[in-house]
Amino acid sequence: MNLVLNTLGASIDKETIIALLPDKEVEIIDTADMNIAHCMGCNQCWLKTPGICAIKDDYENILKKLVKADNLWLVSDTRFGFLDYKGKRMMDRIMPMLNMTIGFRDGWMRHELRYHALNIGLLYKGAADQALLEDWCKRTAANIGGHSLGAIPLDATSSMVQNSKHSTLNSKPTHIVIINGSPRVQKYSNTDKIIHTFAKGLEEAGITWELHNLSSRKEWDAAQEAFINNERTIIAFPLYVECVPGLMLEFLETLPKERKQPAEISFMLHGGMDEGNEFRLCERFLQGLPEQLGCSYGGTLIHGGSFRIRTAPADQVEKMVTPYVQMGRLFAQKGNFFSPEAAKFTGMEQYPWLVRKMVSLLFLKKVNGEFEQFAKDWGCTRPLGDKPYSE
Ligand SMILES: Cc1cc2nc3c(=O)[nH]c(=O)nc-3n(C[C@H](O)[C@H](O)[C@H](O)COP(=O)(O)O)c2cc1C
Numbered sequence: 001m002n003l004v005l006n007t008l009g010a011s012i013d014k015e016t017i018i019a020l021l022p023d024k025e026v027e028i029i030d031t032a033d034m035n036i037a038h039c040m041g042c043n044q045c046w047l048k049t050p051g052i053c054a055i056k057d058d059y060e061n062i063l064k065k066l067v068k069a070d071n072l073w074l075v076s077d078t079r080f081g082f083l084d085y086k087g088k089r090m091m092d093r094i095m096p097m098l099n100m101t102i103g104f105r106d107g108w109m110r111h112e113l114r115y116h117a118l119n120i121g122l123l124y125k126g127a128a129d130q131a132l133l134e135d136w137c138k139r140t141a142a143n144i145g146g147h148s149l150g151a152i153p154l155d156a157t158s159s160m161v162q163n164s165k166h167s168t169l170n171s172k173p174t175h176i177v178i179i180n181g182s183p184r185v186q187k188y189s190n191t192d193k194i195i196h197t198f199a200k201g202l203e204e205a206g207i208t209w210e211l212h213n214l215s216s217r218k219e220w221d222a223a224q225e226a227f228i229n230n231e232r233t234i235i236a237f238p239l240y241v242e243c244v245p246g247l248m249l250e251f252l253e254t255l256p257k258e259r260k261q262p263a264e265i266s267f268m269l270h271g272g273m274d275e276g277n278e279f280r281l282c283e284r285f286l287q288g289l290p291e292q293l294g295c296s297y298g299g300t301l302i303h304g305g306s307f308r309i310r311t312a313p314a315d316q317v318e319k320m321v322t323p324y325v326q327m328g329r330l331f332a333q334k335g336n337f338f339s340p341e342a343a344k345f346t347g348m349e350q351y352p353w354l355v356r357k358m359v360s361l362l363f364l365k366k367v368n369g370e371f372e373q374f375a376k377d378w379g380c381t382r383p384l385g386d387k388p389y390s391e
Contacts, residue, residue, distance in 0.1 A: 002026040003069040005062065007076050007086040008125060009033065012154065017075060020123055020152055026073070027065070031090065034058035038085075038247040039092040039240070040215070041184035043310070046100035047375040051114055051388040059093050066097060067389045071119045071149060078128040079253060080292050081160050082136070082243060082285050087124075089246030092183075097144060099385050100375075101368045104360050105145065109273045113145050115391050121149025129288070130159040135281055139242045162288030164297035167336045169231060169264050176202060176209045176331075177226040181237030181248035186213045190309035191236050194270060197321040198236075201328020214251050227255060231263050232298070232335065238306065239271030243282045252293070259294035266298030266337050272307035274359075276346040279304065299337030301327055302346045308367065311374045 002023050006012065009032025018024055035057045044054040053059065066072065076087025083091075097118065098111040120141040122133055133151035141148045153159075178199070182191040192213070199209050212223035227233050237248055244252075267286050269279055279302045290297040309317050323345070330341055351359060375384055 001069045002071045002073065003065055004028040004073040004075060005090050006030050007032060007074070007084075007090060012075065012125070016154070017073075017123065020154070021073060021121075022149075023071070029062060029065070031058075031062070031086075036062075036089065036093070038089045038183055038245070038250070039095060040247075041182060041189075041238070041240075041245075043100075045096035046098075046384065047371065048378045048380050049388075050099070050375075050380065050382050050384050050386040051096045053093065053096050055093075062090075063093075063096060064389050066094065066118070067115045067387075067391055069118060070116075071121065073121045073123060073149065075123045075154075076125070078124050078126040079249065080285070081127070081129040081162055081288055082132060083122075083124070083249075085246045085249035085253065088241070088243070088249050091140060091241045092246045094144070094241070100371045101384055102364055104356055104364075106142070107356070108142070109275065109278075109359075109364075110143060112385065114385060114387060117145030119146035119149050120144070122151040123154055124151060125154045127157045127160040128153075129161050129284075131161070132281065132284055136242055139281060143242070162291050164287060164289070164291035164295070166297055167264065167299070167338060168262055168296040169298075169335060171231070171335075173202075173207055173232050173332060173335045175230060175232070176207060177223075177230045177233040178209055178211050179223055179227070179233060179235045179251075180211060180213045180215070181235050181245060181251070182213075183215050183240075183245050183247040184238075185215050188310060189213075189215065190306045191238055191268075191270070193309055193317065193321050194268065194306070194324055195236050197324040198268065198328040198331075201325045201330070202332050204329060205332035207332050214247055220251060220254065223251070224254060228259075231261070232266070233263070233295075234266045234268060234298075234331075236268035236270075239269060239273075239279060239282055243285055252289070255293050257292065257294060263295045264298045264336070265290040265293065265295045266331070267300040268337075269300050269302050270306040271304055274304040274347070275351060276302060276304065276349040279346070298335070299342065301331075301337045301342050304347070308370070311370055 077084040099114045137148035182189045
């Protein structure tokens with residue numbers, strides 16, 4: 001079955017969509033007027049009610065159709081050279097199709113499939129980085145065991161590839177605005193723990209900082225204000241379906257596109273999977289982003305393996321986040337993430353075969369067991385791999 005999720009509404013007709021698809025037997029769902037929230041990263045679909053999203057909105061019916069589909073086509077507008085937030089949030093909500101437990105699939109660390117494989121394609125409107133969208137489709141489809149159906153432009157707008165100017169500020173940092181781009185509430189956010197540890201390194205050097213959390217819409221006005229009135233901003237966030245969370249994309253759209261005074265954005269990107277390679281597509285997107293907000297680029301600090309911050313015992317969490325203090329010290333000195341030490345912080349780009357085997361046998365067994373235990377403590381009564389909807 002071919003399922004089309006059209007986030008563009010009436011600005012595109014059914015005939016145009018069908019004409020572009022190789023298989024004409026499709027079900028098109030127009031999502032433009034539906035009530036669909038952003039994934040909030042609560043993890044209930046993995047650890048409390050396996051396969052069932054905690055958000056009760058119009059996405060539940062979409063999910064029931066998705067588990068019957070072989071091919072998913074997303075029809076989306078673009079922003080900043082990538083999907084806009086309405087398109088991206090459709091994909092962020094796809095998480096219940098996967099299972100929390102992790103294994104190696106085709107040489108890559110991946111979540112296990114809850115149902116069958118799903119192929120993914122994209123019809124996009126407006127200027128975008130075509131190669132980035134193609135690669136995003138490949139990676140996202142591979143996460144769900146499928147292959148890419150391609151990224152097809154709906155109009156003749158030229159492909160845009162943006163590269164921001166690197167590190168243009170001459171002054172030493174004195175005050176830093178830090179924005180937590182995670183949709184997960186601050187109390188449970190792994191990014192929050194990372195930020196507070198990193199900031200210890202800033203404080204040692206006498207640098208002041210302020211924090212704004214995008215998970216709370218009440219904080220958006222203050223975050224915009226701080227971004228506009230300060231020279232240096234760091235946006236720290238978790239990788240969500242191979243790129244920036246939909247919620248963060250929505251916030252970015254509210255920011256001005258130009259600046260009167262020079263300003264710079266640096267990023268701290270982290271995510272569940274361990275290997276550096278997992279983050280390179282998102283890093284490509286981030287390299288082009290500051291330019292589109294009238295800023296220069298201060299680099300991206302990348303580190304994987306963060307999903308366990310939520311589920312691991314406190315002493316292990318401490319061990320996981322402590323190295324960020326040194327990164328804070330480094331940022332205090334340099335004002336950006338372009339140093340060799342920051343590059344080294346990412347760790348291995350891809351595990352060699354032997355390491356993969358060892359991680360698989362020793363580490364992942366332990367981690368998956370930890371998830372089972374965490375789920376029990378949360379009152380989960382079904383197996384983590386349960387299939388609540390019929391395929
Ligand atoms: C919807 C969703 C999508 C995710 N996608 C990815 C991904 O593509 N790659 C990855 O390594 N981790 C992914 N993760 C894991 C998060 O990046 C990771 O758990 C992170 O530590 C969460 O940080 P937070 O608690 O501040 O939100 C995803 C998590 C969620 C909820």
